[in-house]
Structure formats: structure tokens, C-alpha cells
Amino acid sequence: MTDPSALLPALRDEAEKLSFDAVAIAAPDRIGEAGARFERFLAEGLHGDMDWLADRPERRTSPRGLWPEVRAVVMLGVNYGPGHDPRTLQARRDRGAVSVYARGDDYHEVIKPRLKALARWLVATAGGDVKVFVDTAAVMEKPLAAAAGLGWQGKHTNLVSRELGSWLFLGALFTTLPLPPDAPADDRCGSCRACLDACPTDAFVGPYRLDPRRCISYLTIEHKGPIPGPLRERMGNRIYGCDDCLAACPWNKFSQLGRDAKLAAREVLNAPALADLAALDDAAFRELFRKTAIKRTGRDRLVRNVMIAIGNSGDPALADAATARLADASPLVRGAAVWALSRLLPAEKFAALAARHLADESDPQVRDEWTVDQAVIPGRREAANP
Known part of the structure; x- marks a missing residue:
């Protein structure tokens, strides 16, 4: 195909057939200051027990550091919005609160086959080489998604979409095809600080800056040792992850319920x-x-x-x-x-x-x-x- 832009409508249609809720293109060199912020994050030791983040950081700070031949990044999103406020479970103190994203099948295993199917379609249709990633490699998905216009990184550091709120799984398809990039989204957080104020452990150093070592998601999932004493009481009944900052985002009011049956919560994990x-x-x-x-x-x-x-x-x-x-x-x-x-x-x-x-x-x-x-x-x- 001589005109890469002519491919985009068909690409979006194919992504929708594969149950992706959002798709946009990012230029691999347009993640702004994200690389420098990540290097500062590592220098300050904020990654805690997440040692893999410090492994060859140059691969993470730029898509071309991971794959020099990449010319465009197709960013895709899948909505997993719960359709209710998951924080209501915190009142049931004899029950464990599991983060919404983890109540169903592992999203890595659900989304990666779809990415591979889209990659095969792209190669068969337009040629080029491809690589796919779902939060398992040195890829800065959120800055790339923001660069592609899927949304913006909110003050809670997660991606916020005008259409889908804060409930998005992200996947990336790197390609050697020169696909034209979409325009980045504007930051629409304004003066709102609902996500920052919702954090039970005061894990935000400031707007757009998270100290994971105080974050309940980090403490319950990544941290290998005993939970630090001063933070235990603040965990409440959260046993795996924490949805408070995501659930507090006002943009969720425009989000539809996640429609993906393969990512639906298992009843046994809703209130174990x-x-x-x-x-x-x-x-x-x-x-x-x-x-x-x-x-x-x-x-x-x-x-x-x-x-x-x-x-x-x-x-x-x-x-x-x-x-x-x-x-x-x-x-x-x-x-x-x-x-x-x-x-x-x-x-x-x-x-x-x-x-x-x-x-x-x-x-x-x-x-x-x-x-x-x-x-x-x-x-x-x-x-x-x-």
C-alpha cells in the first residue's frame, strides 16, 4: 500500500473486530519528558522491589532503544470499567477487596493473542515487521498512549480517556511501517485532585508523581517483605491492588461498562x-x-x-x-x-x-x-x- 494513511480506517475496523475499544498511532520519538522522568524515578529509588525497571533502562526510555527499526506504535485500549464504585466493598470488613482488573482472567493472556492477530493482519495487508507488547516488556505504554491521543496521564499517573475514564488495559504494536501519528490528547485534569485525595496511604508525592513504595497496589503485589508497620492500618481490607485513585476520577462518569466477556469478573473474586x-x-x-x-x-x-x-x-x-x-x-x-x-x-x-x-x-x-x-x-x- 503506497499511502500508509489509507490503511488506518481498515486498521481501526480490524481492531474493533478483535474487541479493542480504542486505537491510535504514536510516533516512537514523541513521549516528551517521560524518559527523563523515568530516569529520575530510578535515581530516587522509587521503584522499590521492582528491580526489572532498572534493568537496561535505555530500552524503556525510548521505543527505539527497545527496537531501533520501529517507525510507528499502534496503541490499543480495552475497557474494563466495572460499572459500579468498587470502593463500596471496603465497608465489608470480613471480605477481601481485590482490584477490579484482577478479578477475571489475566488480561495479559487475553489481550496478547488479539494483538498478535492484529499484527498478522497488518503484515498480510501492508507488509513490514511487527512486535507486540502487553505490559510485559520495557515499554512505556502510558506515555505512548498519551502521545497517540488515547487519553492523557492524569494526576494519578494512569491514563484517563474522555470516553472510557480511568479503566483501560493497554497494548502496543510496534511496526516498521511509517503510519501517520494521531494528535496527542490535552490534559483535562484541571484543578481536580480527587484521585490524589482518595489515596489511603498518601502515596502521591504531588500531582503526576507517585511513590510506589507507599502505594497499596505495590505493597500487596510487588513488595516481597513484611508490610511496613505505619501503612498496615491504612490498607483496610484491600488484599490485592487498590482502585481508589482510579474510582475517584470524575471522567469515569462517561465510561461505559466493560463489555468484554473474557475479562468479566469471577463471582468468587468479587467479595471473597x-x-x-x-x-x-x-x-x-x-x-x-x-x-x-x-x-x-x-x-x-x-x-x-x-x-x-x-x-x-x-x-x-x-x-x-x-x-x-x-x-x-x-x-x-x-x-x-x-x-x-x-x-x-x-x-x-x-x-x-x-x-x-x-x-x-x-x-x-x-x-x-x-x-x-x-x-x-x-x-x-x-x-x-x-
Whole structure:
């Protein structure tokens, strides 16, 4: 095809047939200051345990650093809007709150075959070489999506679309074809700071700047160690991810419900009982979360999060579920269970448990949970010294 622009209507039609809700073209060299901001982000150590972000950063700061031959980037979006405010679940303290995006099949596995199908169509129709990415390679999807005009990066650092709000999965198709780029979208956040004010852990350093080390999504998914003490109470019953800043965005009022059946939430993950999740062994964890994004986090980190939610529940009836985890093989789980029980049990009962378990505990971090001064964590019941 001699005129690349003539290809665009057919490309958009094919993308729609493959259940993409948005498609636009970005020039690979038009991500503005995103590369410099990313380098500053790494220099400040804000990536925490996400070591892969610092691996060959030059590949991430420019699409051509990843693939020198790329001449255009087709950015695609899939709407996963829940059609309701997911924050209402936070009032049900005996239930775990799972981020909307993780309640269905793993979006990586759903979207990548569609991207590959679109790539095959593009090569068959117009030639060239292609590569496809769905949040699994060194690609700055959000700056590229903003450059393509799919939306703008809001103050919560996520993409905001005028049509679909803050609920978009993104995929990228790199091509050697010289497709003409679309115009970038204007930032329409204005003076609004609803997303910033909604953050339970004050993770935003300022507008458009996030410290992931304080973000509940990072803490519950990426962070490998114990949850930092000052942030535990703020997690509430959020056991995997956090939707608060996304759900607070006023642009969601124009968003239609995500219509993709393959990304629909599984009923069992809409409001799972904390007591049931606390009892998961590795095999049961793998079965329950089969084909979901949660499976990659692993059983121990999820049950750690469940223990924190149990501690925040205020429900003494959940103490048995936490007590059962004091003998867990994972010190990560044992330590979180200790914290949960210190919140739920009267001082004398907690002291009795400490006397029973502390002598046999070899992990120093778990021992610290038993012996830490009870006054350092607001709301924690004061326990007698064992």
C-alpha cells in the first residue's frame, strides 16, 4: 500500500473486530519528558522491589532503544470499567477487596493473542515487521498512549480517556511501517485532585508523581517483605491492588461498562471471605487463582495481605483464622498473623500466645512482631509482656 494513511480506517475496523475499544498511532520519538522522568524515578529509588525497571533502562526510555527499526506504535485500549464504585466493598470488613482488573482472567493472556492477530493482519495487508507488547516488556505504554491521543496521564499517573475514564488495559504494536501519528490528547485534569485525595496511604508525592513504595497496589503485589508497620492500618481490607485513585476520577462518569466477556469478573473474586482465603495452602491458591494475574504474586504474599486485612477487620471472630497461621511455613505469613492477632485479641490472650510461640520462633522479623512495643502502632491493643 503506497499511502500508509489509507490503511488506518481498515486498521481501526480490524481492531474493533478483535474487541479493542480504542486505537491510535504514536510516533516512537514523541513521549516528551517521560524518559527523563523515568530516569529520575530510578535515581530516587522509587521503584522499590521492582528491580526489572532498572534493568537496561535505555530500552524503556525510548521505543527505539527497545527496537531501533520501529517507525510507528499502534496503541490499543480495552475497557474494563466495572460499572459500579468498587470502593463500596471496603465497608465489608470480613471480605477481601481485590482490584477490579484482577478479578477475571489475566488480561495479559487475553489481550496478547488479539494483538498478535492484529499484527498478522497488518503484515498480510501492508507488509513490514511487527512486535507486540502487553505490559510485559520495557515499554512505556502510558506515555505512548498519551502521545497517540488515547487519553492523557492524569494526576494519578494512569491514563484517563474522555470516553472510557480511568479503566483501560493497554497494548502496543510496534511496526516498521511509517503510519501517520494521531494528535496527542490535552490534559483535562484541571484543578481536580480527587484521585490524589482518595489515596489511603498518601502515596502521591504531588500531582503526576507517585511513590510506589507507599502505594497499596505495590505493597500487596510487588513488595516481597513484611508490610511496613505505619501503612498496615491504612490498607483496610484491600488484599490485592487498590482502585481508589482510579474510582475517584470524575471522567469515569462517561465510561461505559466493560463489555468484554473474557475479562468479566469471577463471582468468587468479587467479595471473597477473608476466613476462606486465610486457609489457602499452595495447591488451593493455585486452583482458586488459576489463569488470573493474582497467581503470579504467589500464595505467601496474598495470605500475608489477608492477615493484614483480618487485623483491620475489628472482628474477633476472625482471630481463629489468624491463629491457624502462626504455624505457617512462611515467616512472611506468620509475622502478619501476629500483627493481626495483636489487633483482635485482649492483651492477656495475646500474651499467652506469645509465651507459647515466641520460644520456638527462629525468624528475627517474626520475633520482632511478637516483641515490638504495642504503642507504636495506633489502634493496636496493648499486650502484656510475655
